[in-house]
Amino acid sequence: MTATEAPPAPPTPPTPTVTEAAVRKVPRRKRLIPYWLLLPGILWLLVFFALPMVYQASTSVQTGSLEEGFEVTWHFATYWDAIQEYYPQFVRSLLYAGTATVLCLLLGYPLAYLIAFKAGRWRNLLLVLVIAPFFTSFLIRTLAWKTILADDGTVVGALDALRVLDVTSWLGWTADDRVLATPMAVVCGLTYNFLPFMILPLYTSLERIDGRLHEAAGDLYARPATTFRKVTVPLSMPGIVSGTLLTFIPASGDYVNAELLGSTDTKMVGSVIQSQFLRVLDYPTAAALSFILMAVVLVVVTVYIRRSGTEDLV
Amino acid sequence: MRWIRRNVVVVAGLLTLAYMILPNLVVMVFSFNKPKGRFNYSWQTFSLDAWKDPCGVADLCGSLTLSFQIAVWATIGATVLGTMIAFALVRYRFRARGAINSLIFLPMAMPEVVMAASLLTLFLNMGAELGFWTVLIAHIMFCLSFVVTAVKARVMSMDPKLEEAARDLYAGPVQTFVRVTLPIAAPGIAAGALLAFALSFDDFIITNFNAGSSVTFPMFVWGSAQRGTPVQINVIGTAMFAIAVLMVIGGQLVSDRRKRAAKP
Numbered sequence: 001m002t003a004t005e006a007p008p009a010p011p012t013p014p015t016p017t018v019t020e021a022a023v024r025k026v027p028r029r030k031r032l033i034p035y036w037l038l039l040p041g042i043l044w045l046l047v048f049f050a051l052p053m054v055y056q057a058s059t060s061v062q063t064g065s066l067e068e069g070f071e072v073t074w075h076f077a078t079y080w081d082a083i084q085e086y087y088p089q090f091v092r093s094l095l096y097a098g099t100a101t102v103l104c105l106l107l108g109y110p111l112a113y114l115i116a117f118k119a120g121r122w123r124n125l126l127l128v129l130v131i132a133p134f135f136t137s138f139l140i141r142t143l144a145w146k147t148i149l150a151d152d153g154t155v156v157g158a159l160d161a162l163r164v165l166d167v168t169s170w171l172g173w174t175a176d177d178r179v180l181a182t183p184m185a186v187v188c189g190l191t192y193n194f195l196p197f198m199i200l201p202l203y204t205s206l207e208r209i210d211g212r213l214h215e216a217a218g219d220l221y222a223r224p225a226t227t228f229r230k231v232t233v234p235l236s237m238p239g240i241v242s243g244t245l246l247t248f249i250p251a252s253g254d255y256v257n258a259e260l261l262g263s264t265d266t267k268m269v270g271s272v273i274q275s276q277f278l279r280v281l282d283y284p285t286a287a288a289l290s291f292i293l294m295a296v297v298l299v300v301v302t303v304y305i306r307r308s309g310t311e312d313l314v
Numbered sequence: 315m316r317w318i319r320r321n322v323v324v325v326a327g328l329l330t331l332a333y334m335i336l337p338n339l340v341v342m343v344f345s346f347n348k349p350k351g352r353f354n355y356s357w358q359t360f361s362l363d364a365w366k367d368p369c370g371v372a373d374l375c376g377s378l379t380l381s382f383q384i385a386v387w388a389t390i391g392a393t394v395l396g397t398m399i400a401f402a403l404v405r406y407r408f409r410a411r412g413a414i415n416s417l418i419f420l421p422m423a424m425p426e427v428v429m430a431a432s433l434l435t436l437f438l439n440m441g442a443e444l445g446f447w448t449v450l451i452a453h454i455m456f457c458l459s460f461v462v463t464a465v466k467a468r469v470m471s472m473d474p475k476l477e478e479a480a481r482d483l484y485a486g487p488v489q490t491f492v493r494v495t496l497p498i499a500a501p502g503i504a505a506g507a508l509l510a511f512a513l514s515f516d517d518f519i520i521t522n523f524n525a526g527s528s529v530t531f532p533m534f535v536w537g538s539a540q541r542g543t544p545v546q547i548n549v550i551g552t553a554m555f556a557i558a559v560l561m562v563i564g565g566q567l568v569s570d571r572r573k574r575a576a577k578p
Contacts, residue, residue: 034406038414041395041458045417048455052432059435107330114327128562129331133338135558136551137516139535143543144337147344147355195334245423253425256518260539270427270519277431277523283438290431297425 060287070283082288086272090296093268096183096258097251100190104198104247105240107191112202112239113232117211130199138193142260145189149179149261181263189257197246205239206232241308245301252297269293338555345548352542364545368553371544377534378550384446384530385515388453392514393507395454396461397499403462404469421459429456430523437524444526452524453514460513461506468502 060078064070083090115126133141148155156179159165168174173184209232217227233240255270269289276286318325344354348361369375399418402408421429433455437448476498480490518532525533535547 034402034408037398037402037406038408041399041462042414042417044395044455045421045458048433048436048451049421049429050417052429052436055435055439056432059439107326107333110323110326111328111330113323118324118327124566126331128559129335132555132559132562133334134512134516135555136338136341137532137535137554139518139532139539140341140547140551141337143355143535143539143547144340144344147340148336150355152356192333192337195330249423249425253427253519255427256536270425273427273431274522277434283435286431287435290428293425294428297428298423301423 056287062284078284078288089269101248103191108198112199116206151178185261186266189261190251194247198243201243202239205236209235341548342552345552354543364549368549371546377529377531381531385511388514389511391454392457392461392510396458397465400462400465418459426519430520434523445528448524452520457510460509464506465502
């Protein structure tokens with residue numbers, strides 16, 4: 001959502017005609033204003049966002065141990081070893097994040113549509129209800145899923161009685177008649193945690209659609225389904241794109257849901273990076289893993305943005 | 315049957331809303347629980363014990379205070395720096411605009427764990443002591459981009475004629491900025507600040523990497539998921555929820571009254 005071209009700067013007040021030197025002096029001081037405005041913030045980002053990336057790149061090609069210290073030896077094999085050892089976690093992360101993103105879109109679209117077009121005077125209340133969960137720490141809310149999906153709870157009991165668990169365990173989503181500590185629980189948690197990030201951009205783009213366009217489509221004998229497919233969806237594309245990005249990017253690096261709701265068989269790459277960095281203290285491997293994750297996400301995002309044809313969004 | 319078919323969007327939307335609200339209700343109900351073991355995951359008996367003594371667990375309220383302090387300072391830092399950047403981006407021409415735009419966009423397009431890990435490598439290499447300051451630095455860093463986005467949207471939609479009018483009426487540049495520009499940009503700045511506060515207060519991944527032995531509230535909850543979850547966590551979650559909802563409703567009432575007063 002960056003403006004490549006800024007709106008024209010407000011015209012400077014007419015300078016009274018004075019000597020040429022004064023005319024040259026004023027604009028020069030003015031020309032420096034944007035740089036002074038940008039300096040502190042950009043410096044902050046350079047030192048604490050960009051520079052760390054450089055340090056991380058250097059760490060990933062170091063060898064050594066915690067006791068003897070690490071040294072840059074251009075040991076690129078770390079990357080290869082990391083991929084070989086942890087590719088299941090990588091594949092799993094992308095798979096879970098992708099599934100959660102699709103689920104968020106499927107669940108979020110009706111709600112965004114409802115708020116934008118059908119809510120009437122309930123619109124503000126519904127918007128508050130969408131944002132309200134944020135006010136309780138997301139970790140507490142994620143722990144609540146442990147209660148909801150408990151082995152002897154109502155949800156699991158109902159799913160079992162309806163034979164849903166047989167199907168899901170045949171698909172490998174659940175195991176042993178339980179939902180907790182299975183891929184299904186992790187995806188369910190991811191979907192839950194990132195739903196608002198899908199709904200809000202969807203709502204913003206749907207709300208901008210002129211209602212008369214729907215009427216026009218109806219007047220031209222389009223059935224509701226056709227109107228939805230040919231008018232509503234294309235016009236809400238910016239919301240779909242930013243919503244899926246806001247869901248997929250954080251979900252791919254998340255380890256909270258996998259750790260709290262999953263088991264050792266559902267670990268995502270975020271968990272591996274976290275434990276390598278904070279517990280195993282194998283910094284080169286952790287840095288390499290984190291770099292690979294960054295590269296994968298950036299490639300996926302770039303390709304996705306190109307294909308969806310909304311480059312002006314970024 | 316026909317009613318359901320006609321209202322399929324409403325039904326689906328409300329089901330999604332239920333999915334989103336359900337965990338909050340569970341948190342609320344379980345704040346009145348008296349669990350048997352160390353974990354507050356299954357319902358036993360009704361009790362008000364935790365509500366009577368919300369700070370009754372060691373370190374809980376300390377972590378809450380720390381989170382609050384960090385969030386306040388991170389909000390101030392990110393809002394000031396972010397507002398300056400937003401004004402520069404909208405109002406002025408300068409070199410390297412593309413590079414600066416990407417530098418602002420990238421932190422929002424990066425999985426949190428990547429930023430967390432790389433920042434930790436920087437701090438380790440510099441030999442910085444992990445704690446309050448490293449967390450604050452990290453929070454200002456990742457809140458900054460969000461503030462820039464929020465303020466920029468507002469400043470861009472501002473009518474430049476208003477400032478021209480102020481200058482035509484002989485207001486100096488400082489006066490124009492303080493009396494005209496800032497009040498119009500205020501809602502954008504406030505939105506950015508609120509977002510920064512919420513992001514900072516609830517951040518876990520970046521904090522977990524860079525906090526050293528300091529414990530913020532989300533880190534306390536994370537630790538308790540391993541050691542045993544005290545009911546007090548639910549009390550605080552419920553209280554924060556209630557306060558925030560009351561503030562939203564109060565704000566709505568005030569703005570309604572203002573609108574009504576402005577009408578006749």
